[in-house]
Amino acid sequence: MSNTRPVLAARRVSFDWADTPLHWVPGDPFTTHTINVLHLLLPAGERWFVQVYQQVLPHITDEELRADVIGFIGQEAVHAAAHDEVLPQLRRLGLDPTPYTAQVDWLFGKLLGDRTLPPGRASRWWLWERVALIAAIEHHTAFLGDWVLNAKELDRCGADPTMLDLLRWHGAEEVEHRSVAFELFQHVDGSYRRRARTWATAFSALVFLWQRGTRFFLANDPTLTGGRASLAQYYGAGRRGVLPALPDVLRSGPRYLSRGYHPRDEGDTAQALAYLATSPGANPTDRTDRTDRVEGGR
Numbered sequence: 001m002s003n004t005r006p007v008l009a010a011r012r013v014s015f016d017w018a019d020t021p022l023h024w025v026p027g028d029p030f031t032t033h034t035i036n037v038l039h040l041l042l043p044a045g046e047r048w049f050v051q052v053y054q055q056v057l058p059h060i061t062d063e064e065l066r067a068d069v070i071g072f073i074g075q076e077a078v079h080a081a082a083h084d085e086v087l088p089q090l091r092r093l094g095l096d097p098t099p100y101t102a103q104v105d106w107l108f109g110k111l112l113g114d115r116t117l118p119p120g121r122a123s124r125w126w127l128w129e130r131v132a133l134i135a136a137i138e139h140h141t142a143f144l145g146d147w148v149l150n151a152k153e154l155d156r157c158g159a160d161p162t163m164l165d166l167l168r169w170h171g172a173e174e175v176e177h178r179s180v181a182f183e184l185f186q187h188v189d190g191s192y193r194r195r196a197r198t199w200a201t202a203f204s205a206l207v208f209l210w211q212r213g214t215r216f217f218l219a220n221d222p223t224l225t226g227g228r229a230s231l232a233q234y235y236g237a238g239r240r241g242v243l244p245a246l247p248d249v250l251r252s253g254p255r256y257l258s259r260g261y262h263p264r265d266e267g268d269t270a271q272a273l274a275y276l277a278t279s280p281g282a283n284p285t286d287r288t289d290r291t292d293r294v295e296g297g298r
């Protein structure tokens with residue numbers, strides 16, 4: 001493990017959604033809802049990370065890595081809770097996400113959840129498979145975190161400052177802990193074939209879930225009639241800089257598959273820590289905020 005990385009720990013956060021409009025990227029429901037898919041996927045997905053990693057802890061023989069994994073678990077638990085808190089605001093604005101989140105809960109709780117397997121090889125195979133899937137997903141969350149920290153066009157177009165802060169606080173912590181999942185995978189297994197196979201699965205699933213989530217939001221947005229999503233819209237938003245550019249997304253995957261890959265080469269830790277030092281949500285004036293209970297409960 002690198003000695004240059006500070007000790008990972010969850011930060012207390014507080015976000016007030018009362019003034020966030022439905023289309024928090026003004027006049028751009030497509031971009032708004034494409035990014036909103038994060039609020040559908042992350043609560044269940046990041047709690048699944050936590051559940052899997054708690055099972056991996058006894059297999060970690062490197063104390064520094066164990067400390068990082070514990071810090072990672074704390075950060076992901078707070079991320080899940082913070083995104084969860086956006087959902088009531090969406091409901092208040094007339095957009096009920098329950099039909100979609102029920103499917104996501106099934107995916108992470110049942111399909112990717114614990115299975116009744118005999119102890120030994122079979123149960124270890126399923127655990128390592130999930131550790132590898134998380135490493136692949138974390139490659140993409142680090143990519144998105146780095147993108148949103150640098151997405152100046154979202155500021156220029158007047159995006160809601162609270163939503164931007166949520167995304168940048170989360171993105172900055174994704175950049176901060178970007179090496180943990182890969183190093184854990186290398187520590188317990190590290191098979192290249194497993195890395196490639198699980199990346200292909202994770203990337204395909206993310207693309208599928210993301211376009212489906214965007215379509216769900218656009219179809220159920222009470223202010224739109226016949227809201228639709230298309231690859232051309234995504235391409236245009238990427239060119240404008242309000243979403244990650246499609247060529248950058250497509251280039252990011254193969255980097256994970258290169259033999260010399262290490263997440264330290266993705267993103268900028270100093271930039272992430274600088275954002276975290278000034279993020280309004282991560283530096284709340286009221287220290288008795290609601291995510292205290294998430295930290296206390298992990």
Ligand SMILES: [Fe+2]
Nearest residue numbers: 046076079174
């Ligand atoms: Fe996260």
Ligand SMILES: [Fe+2]
Nearest residue numbers: 076138141174
């Ligand atoms: Fe993460």
